[in-house]
Amino acid sequence: MTVLLVVLGAAVGAPLRYLVDRLVQARHDSVFPWGTMTVNVIGSAVLGFLAAAAVSGPVMTLLGTGFCGALTTYSTFGYETVRLARTGATTYALLNALGSVAAGLGAAWCGMAVALALTP
Template sequence: MSALLVALGAAVGAPLRYLADRAVQARHDATFPWGTFTVNTAGSALLGLLLALPVDGWVTALAGTGFCGALTTYSTFAYETVRLAGNGERLRAILNVAASIAGGLGAAWCGTLLAQALS
């Protein structure tokens, strides 16, 4: 049953990631991967919120593992960072790594704080 819940969450999270990434990136002329940064940060905030709330295991499987797992993307983050460095944009590659790590951790922490305030 858990695998089905994860698959259902991922079936929503993956297309949303693609659409959100394209919508955000279309608004920026820069080569910096703002779309991936946005979905990864938002997914980290939501996961921090979910894991700090007293929810049933099925909610964690559906929304946490499935939805957030498909919404966020480490592979695209890695690819875009390598592509930036390979195109001679090493500073942007370093900024992408630093901002993504700090943004993801900070967003997860804020999600956790929000959950604590709501509980």
């Protein structure tokens, strides 16, 4: 049952990642990976919310592991950062690395803050 929940969450998260990434990136005429940063920040906020809301068991498996795991992408973040550095866009590479980590942590904190504010 656990594997099925992960698969179901990922079945929604992965296509959503692709669609959001393409939608965001199409709106920016830049080599900076805005789409990847966007999905990673959204996923961090959602996971922060779920963690602070003390969601556990099957719901956390479905949404935290499956959905957020497929929505976010550390491998693409790493690849795009290295690609930027190798093609001479060193400033963009540094901004991507530092900005993504800072934005992800900030989003997780915000998600947690929202969940705690909604908890009686």
